[in-house]
Amino acid sequence: MESHKGSCHCRTVVFEVTGNIREVHICNCSICTKKGIVHSLIDNQNLRIISGENSLSVYQCGTKEASHWFCKTCGIHVFGRPRMNPKRYTVNVRCLDHFERIFSESREVRFNGKQHPLDDRTGREIPHPHPRDA
Numbered sequence: 860m861e862s863h864k865g866s867c868h869c870r871t872v873v874f875e876v877t878g879n880i881r882e883v884h885i886c887n888c889s890i891c892t893k894k895g896i897v898h899s900l901i902d903n904q905n906l907r908i909i910s911g912e913n914s915l916s917v918y919q920c921g922t923k924e925a926s927h928w929f930c931k932t933c934g935i936h937v938f939g940r941p942r943m944n945p946k947r948y949t950v951n952v953r954c955l956d957h958f959e960r961i962f963s964e965s966r967e968v969r970f971n972g973k974q975h976p977l978d979d980r981t982g983r984e985i986p987h988p989h990p991r992d993a
């Protein structure tokens with residue numbers, strides 16, 4: 860099992876993710892686009908905050924189902940809880956120490972958060988790339 864260390868820009872918030880990252884998600888919703896987040900969905904027990912927990916702040920918008928955690932000092936988004944699955948984390952892969960290697964070795968999945976599946980009012984079931992129980 861791999862583990863990946865990551866941090867915000869000023870390194871106040873340092874964290875570690877356990878598990879293999881083979882797939883990253885790029886979401887086209889308004890906040891993910893503006894932040895440029897590259898997501899990796901992980902289980903709660905696989906995220907460990909090593910330092911800086913008190914420096915985290917949370918931003919919520921829209922339906923407030925998702926949480927966007929960022930460092931209060933440098934403003935960098937480190938991880939969040941996605942609307943699709945608020946019981947799990949999505950780590951910002953860009954904050955991991957070996958982002959370029961991890962990104963180049965991962966499959967890129969596009970998530971259409973702009974027309975979010977939970978917003979669909981037509982009753983159509985829209986397939987989504989976030990594996991709920993993986």
Ligand SMILES: [Zn+2]
Binds near residue numbers: 871935
């Ligand atoms: Zn910081």
